[in-house]
Amino acid sequence: MTKGRVPHIALRLGLAAWIFAGLGLWLAQFRLLIASLLGLG
């Protein structure tokens, strides 16, 4: 791997992790609604 490639991949992975974690955290406030929509609640 070229120099700088590893930090770049780490940056991408870190940001992607933040995006999905953030989305999960945001969606968690609607968990009851989502469960109802999916027929689980």
Place this chain on the structure above:
Amino acid sequence: MTAFLTIAALSLACIGFGVAALAPFGLLTHRSTGERIALGFGTGLGLLGWLLFFPGIAGWMNSYPVMGLGLAGILLGGLAWHRLDPPPPADPPEFSRYTPLLLAALAVVLFQDVLEAMAPPADADSLHYHFALPKKFVVEGIVSFVPRAITGAIPLLLHMTYSAAYALGGEGALTGWTMTTGWMAGWIFFVFARRHLSRDWSLAAALVFLTTPAMLYGAGTGQVEARIAMFVMISAFSAAEAIRTGSGAEAALAGATAGFYAAAKYMGLLFCAVAGLSMLVARNRIKCATLFFVAMLLAGGQWYLWNWLHTGDPTFPVLFTALNLPDSDIWTRSFDAWYRSQYISSENPVPHTIWSFLTFPFFALIGYPPQIEAGRSGYGPLPLLLLPFMVAGLWQIRKRLFGSPLAIAGLIALTFCVLWFWSGSTQRVRHILPGYPVALLCLLVLAQRWAARKGVLSLVALSLGLTIPIQMGAQVLQTWNYLPQAFGLESREAFLGRNANFHPAARWINENLSRTDKVLTSANELIYQIDVPVYHAHPVIQALVDLSPGNTDPALFLRQLRRLSITHIVLTGNVASDGSVLPEGRANTLGRFVDALLKGGCLELAKLQPMQQYASRTLSAAGLRTPQNVQGAVYRLRENTCTL
């Protein structure tokens, strides 16, 4: 057809007034056609509301002055537009492979807005006052003072434009007008976004804005925040231009639109303070600050003068105690204490501490605490997803931050939000929606620039790609409720019956009472629905009928009813099958008084009715929540047998 023509005429009148006001000061020179329409509409909307105040209070709130003003706006605008220099050549319409997708998504969003606008109003606050007041003003032909805190004696600039729509085109024009003005907020946002972003990014940003939960919640209803967002965008960007260039015209425009915000909502005073103070760092600060202040006062002062003339308090009832005003029929010292104890605590669940202040934005994004309603009427997931991009972007441009008009506008919006937190205003986050588009644009531009430089732009696109479908999904869930009405499968009455709280009571009253009767109710949602004269006896925000716990005298209650010429009272629940008030109903003051008046022979049962209360219209329509069935009643006052 009438509704459509009304909306078209009012839209053209707004653009006309705005263009006629801005063009002579060179504020539309070198602007594209889209910007001219956007700036014209936003400014003209405020001007139309401002102008309508005068015929309104003079007793000419009917279709003729509205038509006259509309024609004047169109004519003046046409003349001013004709004299404008040709706009600079537009960018060639380059379509990327994403453009059709974004345009299709936008069409879906706008189509759903149309479906919502085709239904009768059912939003609780609109039924309570946003639409109820314009209806009252038009039916009575005059803008009268409404002695009620928070929802009556308030700045009503935008409600004047609602009145215009109602006077010309009735209910259909009213809902259509809120749809149109909500769209125009999106258009203005797009136009400002285009100054900093490409067409595709701007389209995506507009999609995010138009589908933001707070916009889905309020833009199609009478809630004023979505429309005020136009004033804030124009004011913040004009203030930024005034600061950078020292332009007096830009300062005056910033002041006028900040004034329009104050004329549409008390919270606008906070924005006026922030935007006004920003003039102190402008080039030509004396000239800019003076012009800002004069324009702000002219644009925003009328409703404060109106309230002061009627109550002695320009911001009724905020300064009642501070101004040491004497007790009157409409407000007393003891009632003020009761009002403060109820309102302040219920609207401020988060303590005013440094820790709460620092953590509030984060918790608000994930919907905590529930009282601030940051979920279904908040700002969606995007700000949270782009947080690290924004922080990194800020760091990247830290040394040249304040050279950018966007950064200055963003700082004004941010300071407004900070002041809002500490002001003790309601902490429901949807109330700061006016500042959101400026903040959203800053967020997107910072994130996009930094990500492009670091080669992670696809992750910003991913954030938008996740946010837009989720928010559009929420809109589909909301629109589901309007489909039967929009496609003619359901009558107006049937729609209201399954959406508006306590509708059977309104229906019976409209069918059986006349304009010589007068109904008293504590139910907010009934005010718009009832077509005969109605008095809203809210227990906390009005004192003409004192329903505070301190009042235990049914005879005083009866005197207050007689003074207001009340003929009927509605109870929306806790009524037994013989019409008597159940013990649970006697827990509140109105129920207790009705019980006493029934026992004293001063009231008789006119109609006993089952009715429904909806915690959520959207969830009820989707079958996810069951409405609460209650038994209510309409009572008739009896004079002959009354022993009180």
